[in-house]
Amino acid sequence: MSNLACEPEFEQAYKELASTLEDSALFQEHPEYRTALEVVSIPERVLQFRVVWEDDKGQLRVNRGYRVQFNSALGPYKGGLRFHPTVNLSILKFLGFEQIFKNALTGLSMGGGKGGSDFDPKGKSDNEIRRFCQAFMRELSRHIGADTDVPAGDIGVSGREIGYMFGAYRQARNRFEGVLTGKGLGWAGSLIRPEATGYGLVYYVEHMLQHAGQGSLAGKRVAISGSGNVAQYAALKCIELGATVVSLSDSKGSLVAPDDGAFTPAHVAAIADLKAQRRPLTDFHYADKFKYFHGARPWVHVGKVDVALPSATQNEINRAEAETLVANGVLVVAEGSNMGCTQEAIDLFEAQRKEKGAKSVWYAPGKAANCGGVAVSGLEMAQNSQRLTWTEKEVDDKLKCIMKSAFLAGLETAQKYVASKDGELPSLVAGSNIAGFVKVAEAMRDQGDWWA
Numbered sequence: 001m002s003n004l005a006c007e008p009e010f011e012q013a014y015k016e017l018a019s020t021l022e023d024s025a026l027f028q029e030h031p032e033y034r035t036a037l038e039v040v041s042i043p044e045r046v047l048q049f050r051v052v053w054e055d056d057k058g059q060l061r062v063n064r065g066y067r068v069q070f071n072s073a074l075g076p077y078k079g080g081l082r083f084h085p086t087v088n089l090s091i092l093k094f095l096g097f098e099q100i101f102k103n104a105l106t107g108l109s110m111g112g113g114k115g116g117s118d119f120d121p122k123g124k125s126d127n128e129i130r131r132f133c134q135a136f137m138r139e140l141s142r143h144i145g146a147d148t149d150v151p152a153g154d155i156g157v158s159g160r161e162i163g164y165m166f167g168a169y170r171q172a173r174n175r176f177e178g179v180l181t182g183k184g185l186g187w188a189g190s191l192i193r194p195e196a197t198g199y200g201l202v203y204y205v206e207h208m209l210q211h212a213g214q215g216s217l218a219g220k221r222v223a224i225s226g227s228g229n230v231a232q233y234a235a236l237k238c239i240e241l242g243a244t245v246v247s248l249s250d251s252k253g254s255l256v257a258p259d260d261g262a263f264t265p266a267h268v269a270a271i272a273d274l275k276a277q278r279r280p281l282t283d284f285h286y287a288d289k290f291k292y293f294h295g296a297r298p299w300v301h302v303g304k305v306d307v308a309l310p311s312a313t314q315n316e317i318n319r320a321e322a323e324t325l326v327a328n329g330v331l332v333v334a335e336g337s338n339m340g341c342t343q344e345a346i347d348l349f350e351a352q353r354k355e356k357g358a359k360s361v362w363y364a365p366g367k368a369a370n371c372g373g374v375a376v377s378g379l380e381m382a383q384n385s386q387r388l389t390w391t392e393k394e395v396d397d398k399l400k401c402i403m404k405s406a407f408l409a410g411l412e413t414a415q416k417y418v419a420s421k422d423g424e425l426p427s428l429v430a431g432s433n434i435a436g437f438v439k440v441a442e443a444m445r446d447q448g449d450w451w452a
Contacts, residue, residue: 101436178384198233200372311336
């Protein structure tokens with residue numbers, strides 16, 4: 001990649017995958033897969049475009065729009081749209097690259113892609129957001145479709161933005177089709193879609209705890225970062241299953257419960273209302289029930305916890321924070337966000353896993369642990385294709401099956417390709433990377449995308 005502009009987030013995601021493939025027996029048994037890795041690491045198509053819109057003062061505003069159509073060997077490109085001022089090509093390539101293998105782990109027919117804009121919805125009126133979404137979709141609509149590319153939401157893109165973009169697509173293309181997921185329930189959306197990433201994360205963690213002989217979530221202390229969609233529903237599901245949730249956070253700081261305190265469903269609902277209004281956690285009236293840490297993530301402030309669920313954004317647990325979690329007895333770290341841990345933090349967790357056997361911390365990467373969101377997006381696509389709506393229980397049951405399959409795929413693949421000592425927990429990061437990569441590589445070879 002020396003001939004390319006610096007793309008630190010994408011390079012981190014690539015190296016994380018490539019290093020686990022190199023450290024396993026995969027390339028020894030199948031050296032031809034090195035060619036597949038070289039091919040799959042380059043997007044099939046990168047779209048970059050100008051988005052011109054008008055603010056409420058009648059002034060012209062301009063932003064950059066992107067869509068990275070990374071890989072379609074398993075199905076239409078599938079991945080979210082992120083509206084945030086930090087959006088750039090490196091971040092979208094990292095997210096799209098991760099999405100390829102995450103989607104493969106769901107077992108559904110979806111390729112990988114990602115897109116978005118450096119537009120910031122915070123501080124914008126509904127009319128400004130509507131005008132931006134319509135301008136963004138006027139260009140993007142030329143490149144997507146139900147059998148081509150099916151975007152979803154991500155940071156800064158909720159049901160409101162999906163609605164505005166779907167309406168703009170329908171008007172531009174004169175087609176009502178399943179071109180976006182996360183749609184409203186009254187117009188071809190799916191039950192459980194808003195909850196899916198958070199719920200799926202918790203279902204995955206339950207399998208980890210059970211396999212490690214640590215019981216269930218009941219009675220466990222759980223630290224969660226973030227306070228958006230993923231964090232909210234992960235917290236609610238943890239509480240439902242008997243766990244104690246002790247933290248939530250946003251970009252301005254963290255709320256942490258004291259030793260005898262916890263978040264309740266009512267607290268989570270109040271925070272969800274704030275976030276729907278694009279308001280910070282500092283506006284939450286928590287009296288003396290929680291302590292607020294300005295400008296800090298929760299990990300070094302939560303004390304002893306059994307489970308840590310980074311659910312905000314990338315690189316939100318660094319090595320120092322990982323050391324604190326390990327010292328405080330954490331059993332499971334599972335990413336609700338994409339690439340939630342730095343490579344140094346992952347290296348620490350993996351070293352602990354190798355040294356301490358079944359009693360060690362066990363780390364699960366986002367491409368496996370948080371694949372529930374895109375899984376239910378895939379189920380929404382299936383319902384749209386059939387012109388059907390499934391019940392909440394039907395969708396939730398399918399989500400549970402998908403999360404179990406993703407867990408077992410990572411577990412069994414690690415046992416096959418990664419050497420381990422007696423009593424050592426399998427590497428879920430290596431197993432998930434290999435399982436997703438092999439599925440995509442084989443489909444690409446069958447279709448002539450690479451050969452050896």
